[in-house]
Amino acid sequence: MGTLDGKVALVTGAGRNIGRAIALHLARDGAAVVVNGRSDRAAIEAVAGEIVAMGGKALAHLADVSDPHAVAQMAEFAAARLGGIDIAVSNAGLRRQTPFLDMSFEEWREILAVALDGAFILSQAVVPHMIRRGGGAIIGLSGISTHIGTPNRAHVSASKAGLEGLMRALAVELAPHGIRCNCVAPGAIDTLRGASAGTLPATRGDATVPLRRKGSVDEIAAMVRLLAGPEGGYVTGQTIHVNGGAFLT
DSSP states (O other): OOTTTTOEEEETTOSSHHHHHHHHHHHHTTOEEEEEESSOHHHHHHHHHHHHHTTOOEEEEEOOTTOHHHHHHHHHHHHHHHSOOOEEEEOOOOOOOOOGGGOOHHHHHHHHIIIIIHHHHHHHHHHHHHHHHTOEEEEEEOOSHHHHTOTTOHHHHHHHHHHHHHHHHHHHHHGGGTEEEEEEEEOSBOOOOOGGGOSOOGGGSGGGSTTOSOBOHHHHHHHHHHHHSGGGTTOOSOEEEESTTSSOO
16 A cells, blocks of 8 residues: 555656656555656656556646646546546656847747746646645646756746746645645756757756766655655645755755
8 A cells, every 4th residue: 555545646747757757656656647748649658558567547648738728628637537636746847058148039938838837727727626635735846957047048947936936825825725835956867858958067967966976867756756745744835955965955
């Protein structure tokens, strides 16, 4: 018996890397998981298949998190197929490196539409289901960039700063409903970077980390799992940094 038995989780951007690890960790502890992605159906179906293969319950669902209608449909899909929603992880995001003066407004809006607007849209879609279930947990994936001032990522940093502010505000507003809202801010994590993400910034190399290594996706997923479960029941409105000491609060 896992401590998340009977819970339903929805994880956005769960086809690979950190999102995949989060989905697997929640499932291993008993949660039924909706594995979301924007366009790669094969990837999210593979993750759902991994969960089913280990004895868990999972459904894959394509939806663009910046589309309110698509996200509302996804929330209704989760509730209808699995009984409700208890945990929502806003992990979907785009990583780009563009000098500020070369950054178009269209690119700026594209980044914010996924990481910040997407978290707003997801939260509005899942909160009514959580209220009906007597509570829940919303976790946003932030990052170290917004705290240390990484060059060429003004849009990413702004989106994550907004995400952290959104979670703090929701933590207070939704507390009477038993809904906890937090962020996890990874440092340099060993992931497969998409071409648009560019190379890892020099300020994020192993030599800048006191523990002298990158983190693993499982270390991030473990923190999300803690915040999602009963062990994190008295934690809300926080940004938890998982970065090997690269940024100290």
